[in-house]
Amino acid sequence: MLSKGKWLAILVIALVAVLAVAGCGKKEFPAPQQGSSQQSSNQQSGGxxxxxxxxxxxxxxxxxxxxxxxxxxxxxxxxxxxxxxxxxxxxxxxxxxxxxxxxxxxxxxxxxxxxxxxxxxxxxxVGMAAVVNPDVKVDNLTQQQLIDIFTGKITNWKDVGGPDQKINIVNRPKGSGTRATFKKYALNGAEEAQGIAMEQDASGTVRKTIAETPGAIGYLALSYIDSSVRPLKIDGVEPTAANIVNNKYKVWxxxxxxxxxxxxxxxxxxxxxxxxxxxxxxxxxxxxxxxxxxxxxxxxxxxxxxxxx
CATH class of the missing domain: 3.40.190.10 (Periplasmic binding protein-like II)
Incomplete structure (x- = not known):
């Protein structure tokens, strides 16, 4: 019969043997390089x-x-x-x-x-169009009428076939490309009158202001025009893609x-x-x-x- 001390020695030896076998089956993976997770994500996303x-x-x-x-x-x-x-x-x-x-x-x-x-x-x-508040019952202006409105010579819609109503101009700041394009091609380079127009920093706010202001007129890229405002013809020519591609409509x-x-x-x-x-x-x-x-x-x-x- 084995003494208590010998049994303890046998158990220790057995435990060491088990641990050794387990260690032989373990795989050592290299530590991931810094950024490897991001690199994998980039390969999937393309950049x-x-x-x-x-x-x-x-x-x-x-x-x-x-x-x-x-x-x-x-x-x-x-x-x-x-x-x-x-x-x-x-x-x-x-x-x-x-x-x-x-x-x-x-x-x-x-x-x-x-x-x-x-x-x-x-x-x-992109085309740029003069647009008005829907209550302004005008759908066409000559280029000269448009110039006269933005230079302050015409101030009432009745003078161009519309209602007896004050014209409220909505402008973009001087750094605006939409304003530069409209001035160059719709107004033939005429300098707009100072101090008579409301000025808005973005096309979205121009549209909102025209839609909410009686008698308002301004200008927008065609990509911004919706049912809240109404685009105008210039000299009878509609601001459409078909008229822009051949330069029949020149404000683009x-x-x-x-x-x-x-x-x-x-x-x-x-x-x-x-x-x-x-x-x-x-x-x-x-x-x-x-x-x-x-x-x-x-x-x-x-x-x-x-x-x-």
């Missing part, structure tokens, strides 16, 4: 990082929606889209504050920047997305996505813009129009 765009509020709805779709396909990428007006977008991209400057005007038309350092990516065309602009130098990485991939058939043939037209490829004419920074080559 990572943050892209910031700012500028044109006329272009903002399209870029917002394209960004949303791109981020759904690429969860590792974050795209921030801000407004502020075309002039602001051009200044910010030139200064390096954002990667993309959205603009309704050519960079050459913006003072205070070196346009030669920016690369132009024309992603769409390219929608530019500028980069400082050639884009690389995720910025290039995002711009390529916007120019893809998926966006151009579906989203662009659905949201009230016109694909650049549909245009039958071309326009330069000076406003010269030529048949498209």
């Amino acid at each position: 990572s990082g943050t892209i910031t765009a700012a500028g044109s509020t006329a272009l903002q709805p399209l870029v917002d929606e394209a960004a949303k779709q791109y981020m759904e396909k690429n969860p590792g990428v974050r795209i921030v889209v801000n407004g502020g007006g075309s002039g602001n977008g051009l200044s910010q991209v030139f200064q390096g504050a954002v990667q993309i400057g959205n603009s309704d005007i050519f960079a050459e038309e913006k003072d205070g920047i070196d346009a030669s350092q920016l690369v132009d990516h024309k992603v769409a065309v 602009a390219y929608e530019h997305m500028y980069t400082k130098g050639q884009p690389t990485g995720e910025v290039k991939k995002f711009l390529d996505f916007i120019m893809s058939d998926e966006v151009q043939k579906n989203l662009v037209t659905k949201m009230g813009y016109i694909p650049v490829t549909d245009m039958k004419v071309e326009r330069d920074a000076q406003g010269n129009v030529t048949p498209k080559k």
Whole structure:
């Protein structure tokens, strides 16, 4: 019969043997490298990082929606889209504050920047229309009547075939590309009267103000026009895509997305996505813009129009 001490020794030996066998079956995995989890996620999403765009509020709805779709396909990428007006977008991209400057005007038309350092990516065309409060029973103005309204010579709708009602002008700030386009092509460059117009910083607030203000008139990109306001013909020509593509309706602009130098990485991939058939043939037209490829004419920074080559 074994003594208590011998039994204890046997149990210790047995326990050591079991632990040794268990150790032989254990697999040692290398410690994960720092960032390996993010790398795996990026391989699935196609990229990572943050892209910031700012500028044109006329272009903002399209870029917002394209960004949303791109981020759904690429969860590792974050795209921030801000407004502020075309002039602001051009200044910010030139200064390096954002990667993309959205603009309704050519960079050459913006003072205070070196346009030669920016690369132009024309992603769409948009028409701009004079719009009125729906209670204003006018649907057509001559270009001269439009000029006379915005320069303060005509102040009552009765003088252009409408009701006996004061005309209330809603304007955009001077840094707005929509304002610059409307002034250049609808007002033939005429200087608007000072101190007679309400001024709103964004297209959405312009639309809201016109809809809520009796006798109001302003201007919007066609992508912003809904049933709350009514667009006007100019010299009998409707602001439609069919009339814009051949320059029959002349108040239109390219929608530019500028980069400082050639884009690389995720910025290039995002711009390529916007120019893809998926966006151009579906989203662009659905949201009230016109694909650049549909245009039958071309326009330069000076406003010269030529048949498209």
